[in-house]
Amino acid sequence: MSGNIKLEICDHADGVARQAAAALAGVIRSRSETVLGLATGSTPEATYAELARMHRDEGLGFAGVTSFNLDEYWGLGGDHDQSYRHFMTDRLFRHVDILPWNTHVLNGRARFPELECRSFEDRILSAGGVDLWLLGIGGNGHIAFNEPGSPVDSRTRLVSLTQETIDANSDGRFFSDAAEVPRCALSAGIGTIREARSIVLLATGDKKADAVAAAVEGPFTEDCPASLLQDHPDCTFIIDAGAASKLASR
Numbered sequence: 001m002s003g004n005i006k007l008e009i010c011d012h013a014d015g016v017a018r019q020a021a022a023a024l025a026g027v028i029r030s031r032s033e034t035v036l037g038l039a040t041g042s043t044p045e046a047t048y049a050e051l052a053r054m055h056r057d058e059g060l061g062f063a064g065v066t067s068f069n070l071d072e073y074w075g076l077g078g079d080h081d082q083s084y085r086h087f088m089t090d091r092l093f094r095h096v097d098i099l100p101w102n103t104h105v106l107n108g109r110a111r112f113p114e115l116e117c118r119s120f121e122d123r124i125l126s127a128g129g130v131d132l133w134l135l136g137i138g139g140n141g142h143i144a145f146n147e148p149g150s151p152v153d154s155r156t157r158l159v160s161l162t163q164e165t166i167d168a169n170s171d172g173r174f175f176s177d178a179a180e181v182p183r184c185a186l187s188a189g190i191g192t193i194r195e196a197r198s199i200v201l202l203a204t205g206d207k208k209a210d211a212v213a214a215a216v217e218g219p220f221t222e223d224c225p226a227s228l229l230q231d232h233p234d235c236t237f238i239i240d241a242g243a244a245s246k247l248a249s250r
């Protein structure tokens, strides 16, 4: 399938951050209450820095924002410095006026993971669904921690990470040793993500070029989880020249 995915290609990664922040700010400004889905990882860091700047310099308000994060390492509490709760607090939440109780990050130390995952889905429904979900993409095409083979209708659940993902996250940017990386995570499912009213996926650097080309121009297949966004009615990939470099159609 060559799907509906819209492409915005920027020369450099800083352009990706500006475009992505502008897309998020547009949704936030267009309504009094906004539900955002958020991602962690290296790629959105500059976007969060730009949103923090817009809050500081342009008065972009987050008091009406409710957020849901894609995933959390299983076994890490929010006070662990590699937890995604910590990442979000450090990169975004503490810089803006979002209300802490409106920020939903899965609890990686929940006693009952199934209950935690069901409650996460219920909280998304109670909030009225996600207006815009921001995503990154793994080198193997994963979105959130939905590794290749994850079903298109998967929901939030406990998943195992592939060795490739463990290695990618222990290259010194986050963990410095693969042995420290948790083997499992709680992750929103592909079905959960696909229900967002709009989706913006960010990719920078030529390490992501194969995954981006497979997602946009390859078949609709669970082998490349990001390709399962092809039939979404409002999905945009904002990518830099490196990440776009293997697209035939660019």
Ligand code: F6R
Pocket (backbone or CB within 6 Å): 038, 039, 040, 041, 042, 043, 044, 070, 071, 135, 136, 137, 138, 142, 143, 144, 145
């Ligand atoms: C993060 C997440 C992951 C990352 C992906 C890319 O919440 O769900 O899917 O988006 O692994 O990570 P970076 O941006 O570090 O290359």
